[in-house]
Amino acid sequence: MTPPLVAVAHGSRDPRSAATVRALVDVVRAQAPAVDVYESFLDLSEPPVTAVLRRLYDQGHREAVVVPLLLGSAYHARVDLPALVDEVTTDRPDFSVRVSDVLGIDPALETVALDRIAAADPAAPGTGIVVSGVGSSNAGANAAVADLAARWEKRLGVPVSEAFASAAQPDIPAAIARLRARGTRRIVVASWFLAPGLLPDRIATLADAGEAAFVAGPLGPDPRVAEVVLHRYAAAVPQPARLSS
Known part of the structure; x- marks a missing residue:
């Protein structure tokens, strides 16, 4: 079974931020119809990543891949997110949750940013x-x-x-x-x-x-951003994932 993809963004008090993340996740879903894709957040927005992971476990999933929608590898990626994943898996030892690399400084994202200007x-x-x-x-x-x-x-x-x-x-x-x-x-x-x-x-x-x-505006729900999300997901699963039906 292909593990679900849990995209996790930082979260914000500004509702435009969560709306943009949800729009991006919709693009990811459209590009990979064979993968179950869920949005989640570290803080300030709903749903929290811990709640999404617990729900997936309760639904019978024993694997998941978390993709951080972060453009840098700093405190949130190195400390916050691993701690939240550990919070879920500590009392669920049969739940394998892999965390992919962040989106980071990817050439495709650079192209999107350049297009914005x-x-x-x-x-x-x-x-x-x-x-x-x-x-x-x-x-x-x-x-x-x-x-x-x-x-x-x-x-x-x-x-x-x-x-x-x-x-x-x-x-x-x-x-x-x-x-x-x-x-x-x-x-x-x-x-x-x-x-x-x-x-x-x-x-x-x-x-x-x-x-x-x-x-310029932010990167937003661009299809090229969605492709990078799926590349991070595919690199984190044990075997190459089939991203389309």
């Missing part, structure tokens, strides 16, 4: 690009976004800086100042967020403060 002509002379992400206390997670910005600079031939909504520097004003110091005249802000929410709104507010910047 395409209308702003990001390679035009005088343009500076900000790659905005959530920010983390984990230096490696922040470095991955900085590496992404460096790749885009080489690819597009314009100055690019990373920026973070919380927990790390540079923030949006500092990133824009860094780009202005390099001679940029117009600012384009790319979104390294999966869904809308409070932190992307903070990014947009700071970017628009006297700058009239172009601010």
Whole structure:
């Protein structure tokens, strides 16, 4: 039996975030009709991942694959999620729950993010690009976004800086100042967020403060994002999963 796929997002007080996650899960279902796919959340949104896993066990499932809908491998992926899975499996030793890699800095997701800023002509002379992400206390997670910005600079031939909504520097004003110091005249802000929410709104507010910047939307329920979810799932099952009927 093909194990169910439990997609788990961070969760947010902003209802747009959960709605976007559910829309993405719908796309995943459409791409893999042979797989049972469920949405869940670490916090703040319903249903929690622990409740979904317990329900699957009660329905008779003895295997499941959890796919973190996270763009970085930081505290939520390394600590929070494993602890929640352990909470479920500790008293269910016959329940095998595998946790896949995070979505991470995947080339397909980079393409989606670049498509979101395409209308702003990001390679035009005088343009500076900000790659905005959530920010983390984990230096490696922040470095991955900085590496992404460096790749885009080489690819597009314009100055690019990373920026973070919380927990790390540079923030949006500092990133824009860094780009202005390099001679940029117009600012384009790319979104390294999966869904809308409070932190992307903070990014947009700071970017628009006297700058009239172009601010892109998040990755959202794009079919290419769904494909990455299914790739992470397939890599985590014992045998290659049949993703379509």
